[in-house]
Amino acid sequence: MRLPLYLCAVLVSGFGTTAMWLVSGIWVKSLTGSDSLAALTAFALWAPALLGPVLGGLVDRVPRRPLLVTVNLAMAAVLPLLLWVDRADRVWLLFLVLFVYGTQGALVEAAEAALAAGALDPERLGSFNGLRLTVNEAVKLVAPLVAAGLFARYGGGPVALLDAATFALAAGVFALLRVREARIPAAEERGRVADGVRPLRESPVLRALVGAGGFTMFLAGLNGAAIYTVVDRGLGHSPAYAGVLYAVQGAGSVAAGLVAGPLLRRVPERVLAAAGLALFALGAAARALPYDGVALAASGVVGVGLPWVLIAAMTAVQRGVPPEVVGRAAGTANTLVFVPNAVALAVGAGLVAVVDVRVLLPVVGVAGLAGAAALAFAPGARGTLVPRERASVS
Template structure:
């Protein structure tokens, strides 16, 4: 059931256009995400080379502070339009990938895709903070999360189905078309922007300095990074969990579907929850729920595994939504692009490390004690968020006016 503020948000023209753009481009991205790995696997027969597709898309996140600075140096609406058109023009080059010696082109396109995505996310988050009322930012970020996770439930299967029927170029074409449609939606936004003054073009590292000097943002971003580190460790155990339950590896899709459904649900409810709890407690309760669910996966039970996946889907996005909303509210507009990109790097980069370490640990140790210990350690990370609830972030989120200090 939608809340009053959600209905107000959906009546906002800019918000509707943004969310429609997220829906359409997110469908194409999710479709290509899975199909690219299958494409490389079919051409090369190598699981390792197929896994490199995800690495190619994630790697540019490490340069987030530098790439995100672009969103503070030029007007953001034209930048959004430009990145969408760039990707729409880039994807048709994949039509020539038809043999193992051309796989390098797919990696190159995916790398540029990831880099453009970092710039796009920074520009979009910064522009949203000025185009959507501050009191609706939590609702917007929650709906955005719900849409993104909802696409992950259907788009990868659609992408693989399209790939199986017509090959990789058809998926690339689909993704290109979604970017063209998203470009039209972004072009229809009604926002007023002035070109950034040269005096506002501070170094790319200014975003990191702002995050570190702001106690509320520092705590939330650190909590987000720690959560994604543990999420990577947890994700590496998924096949061992399924094996322990006596199912084939394909049953992981059932667990991911349950997790996705949980994420959609929390996305729809995050706006009211943020106003009631504040960013710190909302994040802390979400992390605690995820930690308990992770620990309980040590129990060899199908219903427990499904319930834990759904609970993780509810809990995991909480800190991500809380951190982004706090950054948007507590950051001056001139720094918002690079600050969002820096925060994304600090939050999501540890996930890659967690996956790598988890892949080693699961080969050496049994999954059940690993899950139990991971749950306990993860739960301990909640303590810093609950020690100082009276923060500027919490105050801002609970204020009825939700005035943006920036």
Template sequence: MRELARHREFRLLLAAQTLSMFGDWTLLLVLGIWAKTLTGSSAVAGLTVFAMAAPGVLAPLAGVVVDRLPRRSVLLGVNLVGVVVVSSLWLVHDRRQLWLLFAVAAWYGIASIVTNAATSGLVQSMLPAELLGPANGALSTVRQGLRLLGPLVGAGLFAAAGGRWVATLDATAFVLAAVVLLRLRHREQRRDSTAGRGEVLAGLVHLWRTTALRRVARSTLVFSGSVGLVEATVYALVDDGLHRPAEFVGVLVSVQGGGAIAGGVAVSLLVSRVDEARLVAVGMALVAVGAGAGAVASLPVVLTGFLLVGAGLPVLAVGAATTLQRRTPNAVMGRVATGYEMVSSVPTTASIAVGALLVGVLPFQVVLVVTAVGCASAAVLMVVGGEAGSHDPAVASPDRDGGSASCVRAR
């Protein structure tokens, strides 16, 4: 970690992402709280998460953009456009403008896909291979750890002054992030892109043809198709199970952030010594146990469950991201990252929609148990799903020369 801290460019990137993600976390939770305040419906609140996940079907197209443009410029553009988008929430006065909340949520879904892919490629191009795991660990720790502060600030500001001032805080964070990104001196060399229809699908093709990546993607399909159920259930858990106001979701998400800090620090130390596939399986298993704990509907048990979910997410994310980076040439890193995003987000989107329906007809405990079983199954598949005798050559160092990647034959 000390060697990573000496890299000026990564420090600036981490600072910019910290500012941007802080703004994100103050508003993302508030969108659901705002929707429930306007409508009184937990299902409608859960559908804000669905709106964030829905753009995942466009992920391969976003990957082409990320691989064709300078990635620093992509990140700058996302932050500056975000200022305009979140500022539109000043137009929300009552439930007639509910559609604006969903529109902003959908923008967040698009921005997340583009930002994650651009960041992954930028990190891969600026750091040696041995620092990719610790770098992913640092980014994931910040991303998840901000759940400690962001949701509390957002929910508190929403209760005190309303959602429009939360949007203003988010816009300010975007502006500051853009200022930091302007200080980045790292310049990627020009990358050649494959042409034709295969360019869009190159990321998915690489995921399928690379054994280690196919294994991660297959388990992620099962995990994502299960974990989305809990997104639409959390408001029912707070309302019907814990008998707390909707703003209490902010407390649960902040507890999850505490677990994420612990998980992020742990995985940063372990990623260089533990097989990445095991990290992915451990992360999925922790989320499974945490989701099952939520079904008990006892405050201490629920808090412990959210702590475990928080710890599991960065372990899973770092294991998967490092696997992708170590087995993908930089020229197609954006398309592979967004291909994996599609594998993750499309099942999540479908399961969020299903969860929003189920929570209206089934006890939330049943939905959480189903989530736990699905996540546990994904962890088992990750452990036993390897293909004997198959070994993928790792990309020993990032492809910094901008040459075409040999893996693209057909993101």
């Protein structure tokens, strides 16, 4: 697989996706004036993550590259419908499209993981996942500015058209991609959706890493819910200052993705994940301190630590699962890792109203350090992926 060409597709589609995700809440707020409806846009985008195992089952039944082309073309066709959303009583269409958008995202995540697992040598998967995350995070440093400018001047329609164009371009790039895919099992060999769960449950290493990913994202949700309170009450800045902290965090994530591959060639996934969780915990706890310099440094540390956990978990799934169930396993892993984040965002929104962030964030830090220690030293998690789990992957 030509990695630069693939990363080009990730870059193009990621730009439009970041723009649309940012604008959707602003769009609903501007049409309805409702904060609660605006917040529901995030739920509409996250809810399809619950379908991860089912969508992964679809991935295991069809060739992955044509699936990626088709899904991107479908989104390019759907997004222009949002031009019709120009008043409050049409917001339902935006929510419907956002749910489709989230479904597409969950499907593409599983398809890309399965495509890479079958096309790349296991030793290159860490670099692949790191570079993919780097591209996505780099896009997040630019796309929000473009999206905000477009929306402020022209409204949401042009942003939807921009996103549609990026999906069409990504489909074209995927169509140019030449990759030798693993054989698609015959109908009688495919098994059930639950077959993708079995490798995650039976392997102590995969179980520990995916569990650590979900635990980390739950803590990240609590940390994210507290960010505006930190900016306002802790640092004394306007809410816009959160954008500065997110930019620093994004820069840290770009750096983390670049070094993740080389690190995974030297240390097991468990070690990288434990180090990442520990860094995240320290950064989250430090945000309780009311100093700008500390807050900026903490954001950078969080930006480095969080991706390492996710990269380690997904790389282990790709390396340690038989090719015929990679789609289902990746879809299930994504559900187990990312749904806790959505839950924690909701829980955290309530907690910050009753718990001082100077208490909440250190608690998050202590929990994260305890989780990192458990991952690093738990006997079961210190095993290795057994050779039979990769025996049929070339």
